[in-house]
Amino acid sequence: MDGGPGGQHSGPMETFESLVRAEFTPKTTYLNTASTGLLPARTVTAMHTAVEAAAVGRPTDMFTDVEESRASYARLTGVPVDRVAAGASVAVYSGLIAAALPEGAEVLTAEGDFSSVVNPFHVRSGLKVRTVALERVAEAVRPGTALVAVSAAQSADGRIADLPAIREAARVHGARTYVDASQAVGWLDFDADAYDYTAAVAFKWLFCPRGVTFLTVPGDLGGLSPVFAGWVAGEEPWDSCYGPVEELARSARRFDESPALFSYAGARRSLALLEEIGVAAVREHDLSLAERFRAGLGALGHAPVPAPGSPIVSVPGLGHRQSALSGVGIEVSDRAGNLRAAFHLYNTPADVDRLLDALSG
Known part of the structure; x- marks a missing residue:
């Protein structure tokens, strides 16, 4: 440079x-x-510009900001852009994953983990949620465990999960992995491609505005059903505004939430700075x-x-x-x-x- x-x-x-x-x-x-x-x-300036433009009836193209933010996050976490969904909440994406699990499925979580990661599995009826100390998560994976859900770094005290060991234990027992990287992406060398699902809010270590969250999924979309899909989840969003969406996006974009556009106008610049x-x-x-x-x-x-x-x-x-x-x-x-x-x-x-x-x- x-x-x-x-x-x-x-x-x-x-x-x-x-x-x-x-x-x-x-x-x-x-x-x-x-x-x-x-x-x-640069983020504050971009948001001011977007708000002022909207106030006079000449809004900026904030949907392009969403796509640029998605692409930047994909590069930062090592996944293809078509495996990244853009939303606003880790809890929503945890709920999406919880909804896809079969009746009676066992979910393994870490003791004291952040509520947005674990609570959706507790409120989804029919799941068996098992909780162990963070240091014991890998050894606690067993035959019949369907999903391991854990934060990469603990919000309360910064302890880092042994993600390689958890990933290997899950592989051995046929479990899927879900990692909340909200306290990790931005400083940790984090490879989202190594896990089935990952999610992260961007208003912490990615220094984005609130209202920006990303989900990554496997190439086959991980068996998730887009239960909250709206028009933005269509393969052609602007042709999906009325009635049932005729064709859902063939990528992870089918899991997009309707975006907080002003936040994404800023997020695009924050993520570009981190890449820089x-x-x-x-x-x-x-x-x-x-x-x-x-x-x-x-x-x-x-x-x-x-x-x-x-x-x-x-x-x-x-x-x-x-x-x-x-x-x-x-x-x-x-x-x-x-x-x-x-x-x-x-x-x-x-x-x-x-x-x-x-x-x-």
């Missing part, structure tokens, strides 16, 4: 830092990406900050929940500090009494040190 005076080639770190400085201008020490990511300047910077560079940056924080916690006598290789750090017993920290401009989360900090591309070592200084008082 060209950059700097005279268009000279800039180094990877210089490119990373210049892009981040140009796109993100936090006014706080924002360490809460596991809740909501910050929006890049590169997930590998983001991961290296995020994990170095998390390790700096873990080391500093040790010096203060605090032990975080073990979550090696994760940019999410959860500290037992410090959740009550969240409100006071917010009062001095340090944004973190309180999760079940734990203080949760999440480090992303717009954070710096100074942010880490400020949080540590605050916790030492």
Whole structure:
């Protein structure tokens, strides 16, 4: 990538830092990406443009934004674009998968996983949901397990599932896999092609607006029935507006929800920025900050929940500090009494040190 005076080639770190400085201008020490990511300047501009154009009766082509977002997400997760559905909610896609399971099917889940991942399987009547500790998911797959549903990284504390072991156990026992990558895509080296189904909201580590979620399915569409299909799920959407849809999309687009168009107008730019910077560079940056924080916690006598290789750090017993920290401009989360900090591309070592200084008082 060209950059700097005279268009000279800039180094990877210089490119990373210049892009981040140009796109993100936090006014706080924002360490809460596991809740909501910050929006890049280009995304805010695109959404302003789309809203203002709609206000004067000249709307931009936001359906093209949906397709560009879908294509970008496909590249980021290593699947063909025709295997990506665009929607708004992980819970909806979990429900779609739950609805496709046969009566009496066993679903294996992780203890304490995010509700949007697991609850649709509990409310679908006729399923047998079995829950085990995250560390035991792979060994708990057994003959008769129909589906393993798990988050790649736990929302509460950042622990990373042993996805290769889970995938292999599922293969051995003939189970399908469903991975929620909401807390992973954007920093983890995540290959959606390795699993039957994956879903992810984009308003966290993909720093998109709320209202953007993606589902990936196998090439044969994974036996899913498009139970909520509307006109956008048609092979020719604009010919599918009235009456029953004559032909559903032959791709994963048959699982599209009617899109939140203004959100996708922004998402297109956010995902393009991530592709420009590169997930590998983001991961290296995020994990170095998390390790700096873990080391500093040790010096203060605090032990975080073990979550090696994760940019999410959860500290037992410090959740009550969240409100006071917010009062001095340090944004973190309180999760079940734990203080949760999440480090992303717009954070710096100074942010880490400020949080540590605050916790030492």
